[in-house]
Amino acid sequence: MTKHLNPIFNLDQFERKPRFINGFYKRDILSVEQFSQEDLNYVFSRADEMMAMVEKWGTCDLLKGYTLACVFYEPSTRTSSSFIAAMERLGGKVIPITEGIQYSSVSKGESLIDSMITIEQYCDVIVLRHPQIGSSAMAAKHVNVPIINAGDGAGEHPTQALLDLFTIKNELGCINGLRVAMVGDLRYGRTVHSLTQLLSQYDVSLRFVSPDTLRLPMELMNMLIDKGIDVRESHKIEDVIETADVLYVTRIQKERFPDITQYEEVKNYFVVDEELLKRAKEKMIVMHPLPRISEIDYRVDKDPRAAYFRQVQNGLYIRMALLAAVLGQA
């Protein structure tokens, strides 16, 4: 039976190989700090191609032969389903490792590193969400396959920042020369910090609208001033609505306020509605990392300037571009 066994495969036929060997091939995606303008242009033009492909074909076989392990140590339906859709639309396979992660190996005392090295044995790339700051960078040191950081606690969520910037470019045609207003919780909002960092590479004006208790951290503000970026802060959207090209709105969480009456006082300054948008430019966009609570009135959804759902879709294209790039296929 074992002698002269008929082989299953004819392995001469074909070999899986990288098609594009550039700065992204086998690289980890850990932080927005690693992206130069040239890198951003590269990823954005690949994302454009992904958009065109999805519209025409829906899916393709670009990542046939590759497997993604999508490892989520905390639930984030939004981000995990975006990565799963991205990999599947590229013809790759997905091993979702979400549920049960807290019950099984971890509860037996296994370290994150051991888990990552174990998972690496099955796959070609890992997307990692973990509540601990620096977790993705630590994992990247110990495994050989590329790690894409899908959020490391209070740390970074680089693909979110990339999709935000891609949305601005895509909707308005360029980044230089724009006035971008960030609104809401600028202190704790991870997405605001990362996007601000990316924007600081460009010739933009930035406006920061928040309550006193939720202002942009000093370090970020100093960095912007050092770079000579035109920055101003304000308490009310009214101050920025007329000149903003981008209104980037975030959730203000009640829990951030030591005193609920403080929250009640300020919350209405940070709500975007139809009335407010009457005073905005005709060519501008409203963005939001979602989920929203009541920061943007539902009636705004029909306004063509409401870009937040297109922003979600852009996340798909950016993630497709990154997955393909780190695997040498874009």
Next chain:
Amino acid sequence: MTKHLNPIFNLDQFERKPRFINGFYKRDILSVEQFSQEDLNYVFSRADEMMAMVEKWGTCDLLKGYTLACVFYEPSTRTSSSFIAAMERLGGKVIPITEGIQYSSVSKGESLIDSMITIEQYCDVIVLRHPQIGSSAMAAKHVNVPIINAGDGAGEHPTQALLDLFTIKNELGCINGLRVAMVGDLRYGRTVHSLTQLLSQYDVSLRFVSPDTLRLPMELMNMLIDKGIDVRESHKIEDVIETADVLYVTRIQKERFPDITQYEEVKNYFVVDEELLKRAKEKMIVMHPLPRISEIDYRVDKDPRAAYFRQVQNGLYIRMALLAAVLGQA
């Protein structure tokens, strides 16, 4: 690096297009009420083709290029795995959104509609299970991709009713002229109500067997009488077993009885066993929406008239037919 970028795709090659543009293309599947006899015939003959395909090939590439988001706000392993298998056997991709849905966006206060519009950005069709009556219809108003209702609380579960009717037709060759007996909890049983509604389009006799406290609701009974359907009610299976072509059995839940002794009194009237089936026709079928508890004795499983597991398989074919139809591929 970004200039003269080698394109990844040659998008001239092919375009994803609907092959069949009929009444199902881009249509939501929300309720059995939307199905005419012609519609039912169409879906059933497509389901026949699916059955033949699965037997011969197992899977195919009919829905290559399409992605299903399978969104379950309450667990239903049975229904979700049937839809996942259906989409996968058709060569489509699946984004399962189940676990964690309660912890992540929803707990951040996101509305169902925002979640649905977000998920829509990644996919071509959505299957939705949600505990709230009318949820699928509401979602369908706000999203552009087709929604298939996989159960909206006390509302409807249309694919279950379609697979029930398909099973009857498939097992017995026709629907007109049959005597169908429904047994058990006819008051709360969603599947009984929907199947009854579908059957009322045909020339059938209906027999309803239940305890007094679980009789078919008056509105449904009046509707049947208005349509001139031959209906009778009874307390015991014995009254219908000899003439029934279809015995459709459902769970009777103890919790429905205010007094446990009432339950003990009646429960034995609603158990199907080998002894009972000796008095049934040779060509008849026993159906059950499953899971069963003790309504059908395990020894009945070997009787060729036990159709309840074939019924499960028919669910696969019906769901394949519907997915393909709403995407214009059947």
Next chain:
Amino acid sequence: MTKHLNPIFNLDQFERKPRFINGFYKRDILSVEQFSQEDLNYVFSRADEMMAMVEKWGTCDLLKGYTLACVFYEPSTRTSSSFIAAMERLGGKVIPITEGIQYSSVSKGESLIDSMITIEQYCDVIVLRHPQIGSSAMAAKHVNVPIINAGDGAGEHPTQALLDLFTIKNELGCINGLRVAMVGDLRYGRTVHSLTQLLSQYDVSLRFVSPDTLRLPMELMNMLIDKGIDVRESHKIEDVIETADVLYVTRIQKERFPDITQYEEVKNYFVVDEELLKRAKEKMIVMHPLPRISEIDYRVDKDPRAAYFRQVQNGLYIRMALLAAVLGQA
């Protein structure tokens, strides 16, 4: 509309058929006891082919047309993701049935057998993990598709034992003539028992290192002696480290000790570190079923003799070989 319906498929084209009809085709994989040396050689040489395929292609279409239901009644990220990766790399489809299994049908009182027969309607092979001893064998009696036991409580976990033996053969070139030392919890460790059973088919020397309270069960020891295997027991790794070709290390759980001071006394005898390995052969391997806690020092990971992560990867190839074999494709 229903007359002269254009058919969707041309079913003449092709038929899904077994390519290899041998002892594995349609067979359940329930226990290591069912594997003869000839069987093991067969599976191992198929696993070798899988390894070569994965390295060159990543994935293939060998199981195109086939669907696996991966049913886990208790979480085991490690095992389930290995099976999912295995099926996906072979081009098959996977229906993961994990989350929610405890809430939905089961909580409605459904029996394991009914669940298995239901799931069988959608798929071609079932992988089952269930906490109850004998559950897979019981399921196998009632369903027609092959069942692969992925752990039945204190019972068996045959694919783990196969991947362990495959690792030994793969790393050291043969099995006969080796000295294998098992270290740690030899009383409760399911993997130790199964691997011991497989090894007893070969001409090996076995060394068992454990605290008194965690010695190999008498029945196993007697079986080995009856077969004339060279066996010895010991309290310290030091006694075996110099001559072992394989050091198979397992977790020792504090909870196994009635008195914590007993644990503290012995635990250091069962830790593998760089210092210890200096005394080991140059050509030997350290194995561990993982997850580890502190039995193997992290610095050992870089030693080429540390085989435990390659062991994980071998699990992928063994599971690919078995899935393909029971479906008649290997």
